[in-house]
Amino acid sequence: MKPRSFEEMLKQDAAPPADPAARRAARQAALAEFTRSNAQAANEALPPRRSAIQALLGMLRLSRESNSRGSDFMPWYSRRMLLGGAASVCLAVVGGMLVWKTQQLQPEVARLEPAALPVAPPVPEQRADVPANEPMAQAGVQANEQAAADAKLKDAEAQELAKRRQAEGESRIEQKPLTTGIAQPMAGAAPPAPAAASAAPAPNEQDELTVSGYRGSLQASVEARKENTPVTTITSEEIGKFPDKNVAESLQRVPGVAAQSAAGNGSFRFKGDAKDQYQEVGRDRFEHFELNSIKQPAIESERVSTFSADVDTSSYSFVRKQLDQGVLPQKDAVRAEEMINYFDYSWPAAESREQPFRSTVVVSDSPWGKGRKLIHIGIKGYELPERQRPNANLVLLLDVSGSMDEPDKLPLVKQSMKLLLGSLKPTDTVAIVVYAGAAGMVLPPTPVGEKEKIIEALDRLEPGGSTAGAEGIELAYQLAEKSFKKEGVNRILLCTDGDFNVGIDSTNELKGYVERKRAKGIFLSVLGFGQGNYRDELAQALAQNGNGVAAYIDTLNEARKVLVQEAGSSLFTIAKDVKLQVEFNPATVAEYRLVGYETRALKREDFNNDAVDAGDVGSGHAVTAIYEITPVGSASRMVDASRYVKPESAASTSGGTSNEYGFLKIRYKLPTQSKSQLIETPINVDSGKVGEGIKRDVEFSTAVAGFAQLLRGGQFTGSLTYEDVAKQAQAALGDDPFGYRSEFVQLARKAQSAR
């Protein structure tokens, strides 16, 4: 008899009828959950459950996106496993050699298991009956992922997290199989290996963290707190009571602990110290550029310097992040103008919206080149008063791909966006579009007045899937067009870690798309998050083509700076296509060099061509540019004067102005106009006489410029050192209400020791 085909069998494959009891239980549980999630009352009763385990499982899963699939887990998993594996092999070899050295004195032990020694793990698992001389090693193993994620939780006293530097470098997956087989003979045969001993420092009461079981958790929590010791407890009962969705999120709030929910599937990674975290390195991409060279006004073609305004600050945040980790940033990540413009300077602001700029020119001595001078050109844009701000129509385009699953990515994005809400008007609208495996609208345009709705939508986001950036951008533009505000600001805020690997992924195509939409009045700003795979060049290109800013957000503090303090500047453009042009006077200036703006250089003829796009300036934005010049007659010329071509004499230049170093021209367009306007200011030789505040700001920006050049290799900065920079900046701190400047001083010190 011919068996029926598989397809037929499947078709006739009848499932048994559902058990009414199970059905009732599911219905009840779901209804309770439904009420709970609707009421948003975190302290309401937990859903009735068939067992505590299932209910807990249910809670842990709720946050999972419905469209994420099993594969989401793998890329993340294998990436770390590979590197973790490599790290553990290295550790094991070192550990093994140490053990081998010690055991050479005991030949019979060494012969016992020679093959196993090289893979000896730094943290041997010990049974409970081993004398408690290494409690942390024991905890380390217990608190690994499986144990922590075990929904039973009952025995998981994960006394965790003192300083598990080594243990964390170990792959979490391999830890177990490696330890069980080999650790026993080792623990029995020899005193603890030095490597193991160093991985397990004495327990520190303050760093202890207890995760207690569900049953009796309330009691345990109360008791632990009663003891009034510095113990932080989180009990499973509390999970629903915080705005967190699972234990990992709760743990994240404990100081000094970094715990993450891996791909939202309820498994956690614990990190003893944020510094121990594995960091992806080396795949950040930056546009390469060469430093501006020294130009001589005596040569006709080099007399004029033209560039576009740049108000981005992402370079500074990125550099700071790298230095905080003790690593010198790659050179192309350092853009001097963005570092200088990161700070707020007290250049006098313009008075009206119609003439939105005022320029300030200050000449000072160069601290790194004797006999040379620095010309500061400061432009401060008009600051729109709050009530004059147009309504904003914002579309948040958020990357929720699997790669955003890092503490400094999606969680930071969410927090940043919540901060942003605080600086918007109730009549502004916000929509949220996410993109991952599939792009989707999470929130239709909603007035900021209904803040809870927006926050709720943000909270629901979970990372997962690959990145289809282009598709997301299209959807975001559609939404922005739908709720277009004619008189207002229409802007898309793209938050990403830089990956756009599906769809339109050619940078040029994307740029073109953004540019076409710009013509319709919808602008795009890019907020970069995370590192390791950050595509700075793409973020920059998109923001520049979308008339927006590109900012890099590494900390919540940075988010506050960009989205709250400078919300006006980031969102409301007061002038577009701002270009600067300086013509130097060959009678007074022998050489000049523009610090930074390499990526913003324009051709001389572009200045008057209104079709050429340039940087945009937002409400209250300041743009600062620094030229280093060598006056004529100074002994510190870098380039020798030509033997054959005589410099034009002062008399031959028009106007015969020997008291001017040059002439500054600024072109800009008002946001609604397409014809540019011109501002002109001469740069006088004696523009050094300014008020105390400005003088201090000049000092400070000089320090930042010096710092940026040092990071680029110090080609033009002579004997300047990081120490000099720190001192100079320290002396020019001023009020520094938010501590940004003192942070810079710290940064300069860090650069000394960074590699």
Place this chain on the structure above:
Amino acid sequence: MDERDLISRAQAGDATAFGELLDSYYDTIFRFAWRWSRHRANAEDIAQLACLKLAGSIAQYRFQAAFATWLYRLVISCAQDWKRSQQRHDHDELHEGASLTDGSQSEDQIYLAQVLLELEELGEGMKETALLVHAEGLSHAEAGTVLGVSESTISWRIHTIRRHMGKREARIGESA
């Protein structure tokens, strides 16, 4: 339509509407969960997970795809979550030949369970594709929407499955 109205009301927070929705869809959820897991208790677990998840995420349904399609997607994701959690919890027991079936099953069912297990190993989404297309009777395009892949991918998978089954029959024929 009535269903649409029900969903909108549930999204607005109407518990009665959500209850009705559950009543009418629990069978579908359970049936698919059972077909996926081939095990009553497990299917009940998955179905409960799916109901819980539905409660939390019904607000995210956008009426872009049919509700049933969206629901399949949700159940599959729950089933996969569930399986992952099982693998984690039963780490050590897996090799003891954890029972795949209830025991009291016909030959056909055991055969199907085996085949589905093979399909699972054949490649990601294979088992789901087979279930959606053959057992649930979805079109290739619909199955594609559920699984988030293109229609042609589904067709390719169905073809691969058929080829696998062909080879399997041949192998069994040889050994017999």
